[in-house]
Amino acid sequence: MAYRETVKIRDRKAAQREALLAAAEGLVREGGFAALTIQALSARAGVGVGTVYRYFRAKDTLAAEVFRLATEREVAAVAEALQHQTDAAAKLEQAASRFARRALRAPRLAWALIAEPVDPAVDTERLRYRAAYAALFEQMIEAGVRAGELPLQSPTLSAAALVGALAEALVGPLADHQADEHVVQQLIRFCLRAVGAADPTAPEVSHEQVC
Amino acid sequence: MAYRETVKIRDRKAAQREALLAAAEGLVREGGFAALTIQALSARAGVGVGTVYRYFRAKDTLAAEVFRLATEREVAAVAEALQHQTDAAAKLEQAASRFARRALRAPRLAWALIAEPVDPAVDTERLRYRAAYAALFEQMIEAGVRAGELPLQSPTLSAAALVGALAEALVGPLADHQADEHVVQQLIRFCLRAVGAADPTAPEVSHEQVC
CATH class of the missing domain: 1.10.357.10 (Tetracycline Repressor, domain 2)
Structure with a gap:
């Protein structure tokens, strides 16, 4: 039971990470990398700033991955x-x-x-x-x-x-x-x-x- | 007399600015822009960090001018x-x-x-x-x-x-x-x-x- 939950959590995290990356690319498509801030991504993805930071430790590592x-x-x-x-x-x-x-x-x-x-x-x-x-x-x-x-x-x-x-x-x-x-x-x-x-x-x- | 002093000071400042830029380019010639820091320039030019900041307000404006x-x-x-x-x-x-x-x-x-x-x-x-x-x-x-x-x-x-x-x-x-x-x-x-x-x-x- 504990194992299954871990898998579920891992999948949900992977999905959220992917959604954040897609939203981040959307920002770049519209305004270049200058438009890609943690704040803007948080707003675009509809999650808190803290959530974004859980997946990407800084703006530049996020930008590099996008x-x-x-x-x-x-x-x-x-x-x-x-x-x-x-x-x-x-x-x-x-x-x-x-x-x-x-x-x-x-x-x-x-x-x-x-x-x-x-x-x-x-x-x-x-x-x-x-x-x-x-x-x-x-x-x-x-x-x-x-x-x-x-x-x-x-x-x-x-x-x-x-x-x-x-x-x-x-x-x-x-x-x-x-x-x-x-x-x-x-x-x-x-x-x-x-x-x-x-x-x-x-x-x-x-x-x-x-x- | 005051006017002459002003000219002298201005000339000295211009000369020091030029010397700092030459020293900065020397750093870039050796180690690229990564090697161009206010600290390194201060050491290379033999002046205090504060003096460098009097001429260039930040590392990136200095680098842009070089x-x-x-x-x-x-x-x-x-x-x-x-x-x-x-x-x-x-x-x-x-x-x-x-x-x-x-x-x-x-x-x-x-x-x-x-x-x-x-x-x-x-x-x-x-x-x-x-x-x-x-x-x-x-x-x-x-x-x-x-x-x-x-x-x-x-x-x-x-x-x-x-x-x-x-x-x-x-x-x-x-x-x-x-x-x-x-x-x-x-x-x-x-x-x-x-x-x-x-x-x-x-x-x-x-x-x-x-x-």
């Missing part, structure tokens, strides 16, 4: 998209477009993940987030170079540069709410040119097609 | 390099190489400016720093497109992407102290390909030349 969960989901979505393509150019096109389109659908969240000035604890998670994307790109470029689809280059360096390019190029449009399909297309072209890939949708890139 | 001064100098050095080139490819090659080589010469400072997790006040300066570089690149790409040296593209987007690419690609090598001439060359090629520029030093890029 960041980690949101970005693991983002990276997984891009990784999944790569499974369906065979050559390097198609993979990169998919990855860049998936990354950019997800950002367009949730611009405030994307801005918070990519560029919002945040606490060092969250910034550390951000470095991990970028490293995870870079690892995906590196694998893809390495395979592309090996297959002769891409010119010889350092896959590590090009992968990091792609992550930086995608993130930085989206920051402005995301902040100004000006990101649209045109931005996505421009970004894809930039990335494909950067690694020396032929554009899979337009083998011969003319000036008209680029813009 | 960041701003260091990056204004970096951007000015790159802008200066651009003056001596005529076509877009040569300008971009100069800018990328100047940026990367300055980073190699002071890797810890460069890492602190580009990627170290920092206080939001410093992060805000970092966004300005990147915007300043982007403005330089944008001008260069716009002129290159107008002159028909570069394919049609959004100069704003490509410029932001270049800033992100350069910064992100250097982060890993800088942290691992593995940045060298090879990294610089790879980065320049990536940037030139990305904007669709011909390599000014090697019109025909073969696999051997790329790696």
